[in-house]
Amino acid sequence: MPELSSLLSFLLVALVVIVVPGPSVVFVIGRAMILGTKGAVLSVWGNAAGVGAQILAVALGLGPWVSSFPGLFLVLKILGAGFLVYLGIQGIVHRKRFALSRDKPSASSTRKVLVDSAVVGITNAKTLIFFIATFPLFVTPESGSPVVQMLFLGGLFFVIGVANDMVWAVAAGRARTWLSTSSSRLEWVRLGGGVALIALGAYLGAYALGF
Numbered sequence: 050m051p052e053l054s055s056l057l058s059f060l061l062v063a064l065v066v067i068v069v070p071g072p073s074v075v076f077v078i079g080r081a082m083i084l085g086t087k088g089a090v091l092s093v094w095g096n097a098a099g100v101g102a103q104i105l106a107v108a109l110g111l112g113p114w115v116s117s118f119p120g121l122f123l124v125l126k127i128l129g130a131g132f133l134v135y136l137g138i139q140g141i142v143h144r145k146r147f148a149l150s151r152d153k154p155s156a157s158s159t160r161k162v163l164v165d166s167a168v169v170g171i172t173n174a175k176t177l178i179f180f181i182a183t184f185p186l187f188v189t190p191e192s193g194s195p196v197v198q199m200l201f202l203g204g205l206f207f208v209i210g211v212a213n214d215m216v217w218a219v220a221a222g223r224a225r226t227w228l229s230t231s232s233s234r235l236e237w238v239r240l241g242g243g244v245a246l247i248a249l250g251a252y253l254g255a256y257a258l259g260f
Contacts, residue, residue, distance in 0.1 A: 063206045067209050068213060071175070075249045077089055077096070078242070081222045081242065082140075082242025083246075086219060086222025090218050090222075091163055093214040094163065095165065096167065096173075100176055102170070102171050103171060103180060107199065108184070126253070128172050130254035131250065141243035174257065183202075184199045225238050225242075
């Protein structure tokens, strides 16, 4: 376990990074507008699974290896941005069908939401960069295995991140429920969610390409 001073410093940094609304919050809100509260909550868990895979990869040394290949890292960024655009387009194209299904996802759609969100989480280059850059700063070899310490720090980030995203998911889902008293209005809400995801994907793609 990291030293107490390092642990408190990391918690402060993590809180600032997580609490200030960023791409993950926009993603969750967009999914809430398209899929409702249940879909947003599933998206949080799926995204968290992807982030958890990143934490494991960085702790085991795979994260720095990926970032050492600029071409591969750029592809990862573009794939993540492109997938967000794809999800946004799907939300817009199928907004009428979503409106009929309301908040009752089937087993197959539940799996799809989880898998789609996990892909978004694991291709989120911003969190990967954060883990690669910060984990070594708060690890003290004298306190034990660096891998265990990184996993511990990652676990703290994971818990705080999920809790924060859940708050946004439920809040956005309730707002969407309030706005969905008519099918036509719900379609517009879902359209807005799709546009938000497309805008987020476009922004991240442009950022990755240096625009």
